[in-house]
Amino acid sequence: MASSESETEEMDVKLVVARFLDEVKQNGSESKCKAILSCSAKDDVIKWLDENGNDLMHLCILENIPEAVECLLANGYFTEPHQPEVNPYSHLAAKLGFRTVLNILLSFRLSDNRAMNNLFYPSQKSDSDITRQKKVSPLSVAAEAGHIKCVYLILTQCVIKEHPKRAKSSYVALATLANSPEAVKVLLKEKPTKDDIAEAIDIAVHCAQPECLDLLLSTGIDVKNIFSGVNFYHTLYSFSSVQSFGKEGYARLPQVTEVLLRHNHDVKKKSPTNTYPLYSLIKNSLCLDNYTWTQYYLECVQMLLHAGADPNFDEAKYEKLLLRKGTKSIVGRNSYSSAIHCLLDTVEFYADTLDSKALAARFVIECADLLCHNDANINQIGQITRKNSTMGTVLHQFAKTSVQIGVDLDILKFFLRQGADADVCVDGKYVVNIFADELFEKLKETSPHLKQRDRMPDVKRMLEICAHMSRGAIRDTLRIFKNEHSRNPSPQVKLYVGVISKELEYHLKHIKPLKMLVAQAIWRFCQRKANNVHKLPTTAKFKTEILPIS
Structure with missing residues (x-):
């Protein structure tokens, strides 16, 4: 009996659907169409499918009947969040090029303009094919089908609504903003102006969209002045540090880098100063929220090095040279004397926000390992501070950075095993001298009446470097240290002055x-x-x- 009732109910819905379609095809009034629909429960009408798996909305779209589509949506049928299992409505209308129907769908179903799969028209496919189909947006569907008017509609109605500040942007720029290479490709055939293409390239770089960027660069447009002469790598990596870049942007960084390399963008571009690609990359590569994202940056480091980037380029020296000639530097980041100097300064910069010192150490070792395997000079002398132009090797920079992040013996071990020379004295300072200078300056920032963080473990770890110094270097280190710090030490540093002096004297008196x-x-x-x-x-x-x- 129950089965018979179910069959009757199904026949009723099928009859309602047939009567509704006949009425709209005969230009029946909305009130009459609504009355026909009310003969069955709304949920039953929405759930009904024909023998091909099409629901009533599908049939109205396939018949290209805008009035029927609007009648259904206006009366609460097939509205969001409802989604059909196959053939998303806006995607189907875009595929068929039915602009008016598409316009109505996007007006009522605001979130339909997004990438989805399961678009199988004109042929239905098996379940096994569903998971293999690439997700695609209605914009890309319309572009692939060559329906340019539908492309314009989606850009105007959806993309501008999502990005109102881009209301005056060109279509090709909007398509890039929507990350639709299919739309970019079809719009390039419409011969956009050079300014339109330049605007789209700007968006593609800032949003890390490799496929769109590849298409735009393939036009052969002169790109020298797009970022006021600044290289694309610097712009890409610098912008990746902003919050709006997002996890998807990080994942696309290697792909965008590959596109730039393929289009022969120079990885050694050093002008304007402070924009050397490798250093701009490293400066932005430590992701505190998710170390997985940092791996994408390290992949880019590898790519730039293989393409010929020089990890020993002295950007700080080059900046001074240009400043003497009257050329101003780009504001945004410091200049660096080598890639490893840059790496350590980057970790120091993030020291106050680091939740995990172990994460910082891992980052330094992984990145430094890449650099050293590509001929980074571990003993290169360069600028380690900007405020007083202090110079030093990588070990000197490590000593300075360690005051902020703590002395990590794994990093020290790595540098020493890579050939770092602990006996090098630069501008009258050894490694321990730099560490003591920076530590004492930081300790003096806190009032002697307030309790300070115990830095003795760091002091003792840093002094382990003495085991890898010659007696002559230790003697000089002690002499310099006493001259600068042993006379009337402040209360904040007095204990540390005594410990450091005693340890240096021990290593000096005891033969190894x-x-x-x-x-x-x-x-x-x-x-x-x-x-x-x-x-x-x-x-x-x-x-x-x-x-x-x-």
Whole structure:
């Protein structure tokens, strides 16, 4: 009995659908159409499907009857959040090029202009094909089908509504804003102006849209002045630090970098100053919220290095040269003497917001490893502070950075094993001297009456570098330290002055074991390179003892 009632109900809905379609085809009044629909429950009408899997809205779209579509939506049928299992309504109308129907759908169903799949018209496909179909927006569907008027409609009605400040933008710029390479491709055939293309390129770079950018650059437009002469890499990586960039933008960074490389954008572009691509990339590459995003930046680092970027380019020196000639620097970031100087300064910059010091250490080691495998000079002398132009090697920069993030022995071990020379003195300062200068300056910022964070663990870890210094370098370090800090030390630093002096004196008075001296001599003979140590004809145990901080 229940089965019979169900069949009767289904027949009733089928009859209602047939009568509704007949009425709208005969230009029946809306009140009459509404009366026909009310003969069945609304949910039953919405759920009804024909033998091809089409619902009533599908049939009205396929018949291209705008009045029927509007009648259904105006009376609460097939409104959001309802979605058909196949053939999303706006996608179907865009595929068929039915502009008026599409306009009505987008007016009532505001969120339909988004990427979806399961668009199978004109042929229905099996369930196994559903998951393999790429998600696509109605804009891209219309563009692929060549319905340019539908493309214009979606850009005007949807994209401008979403981005009202772009109301005066060109169609090709709006298509780029919507990240629809299909629409960009068809609109380029409409011969947009050079200014229109330049605007679209600006959007493609700022929004990290590789496919759109590739199409736009392929027009051969002169791009020298698009970002006032600043290279595309700097613009891309600098903008990626803003909050609106989003996780999808991070994931596309390597793809955009690949597009720029393919179009021969120079990875060694150094003018204007402070825009060297590799350093702009590293400066923005530490993502505090999600380290997965940082991996996309590191992938870009690898790409730039393989394309010929120089990790030893002294941008700070170049900036000074141009300043003497009257050329102003680009405001936005500091200049750097090497990629590793830049890397350490980046971590120091984020020190106050770092939740995990271990994350910072991991970032430094992973990025520095990439740089060192691409000929980064670990002993390059460069500027480590801007306020007084202090110079130093990577170890000096590490000492300065460690005051902010803490002394990490894994980073120190990495630099030493990469060949960093702890005996180097720059401008009268050794590594320990730089660390002490920066630490004491920071400690003095706090009133002596207030409790300070205990920095003794950091001090003792930094002093481990003494085991890798010559007695002559330790003697000079102690002399410089006493001259600058032993006379009338402030209450905030007095304890640390005593500990550092005592430790340096200990290393100076006590001769290292012969085995350690031999190991260090061999390390210097191997040019401070771990690979050379591994080639020595000796046991693995002794090779380990030769390497710093084994």
